Amino acid sequence: MTRIKNSGLGSSPFQRLFHSEEISHKWANLSDSVSADGKLSKELKENVRRVLAYGNGCTYCQAKGTPLMPEDTKESYAIAFAEVFLIQREKTEEKFFHVLRRYSLMKRSRNYWPSFALQLPSNISGL
Known part of the structure; x- marks a missing residue:
């Protein structure tokens, strides 16, 4: 079995795999860029990341x-989609993407639930 010796760089076990300061800095910049506020808040992205970490069983990410419990409808939809993706992966049906697209065009409101509520296939449970 091949093993990578830890470097003196970084503060986490993953970061200590980098043996180049340039790669370490670029990795940190990528992480900062991906997690920054944009069309989706960094809090929403972080919570989806956490759901995916547990669903994928990545102990580093966990x-x-x-x-965390979703704070609003938008976050609820994003987390529900992440959970559907964890079950269906590349077989995730277009209708789930359609729900997200339609919701993104709607007014944002804490108590708003659209009439086209997410219809899950009968073989998906626990959502």
């Missing part, structure tokens, strides 16, 4: 925190 160490960064457990999923």
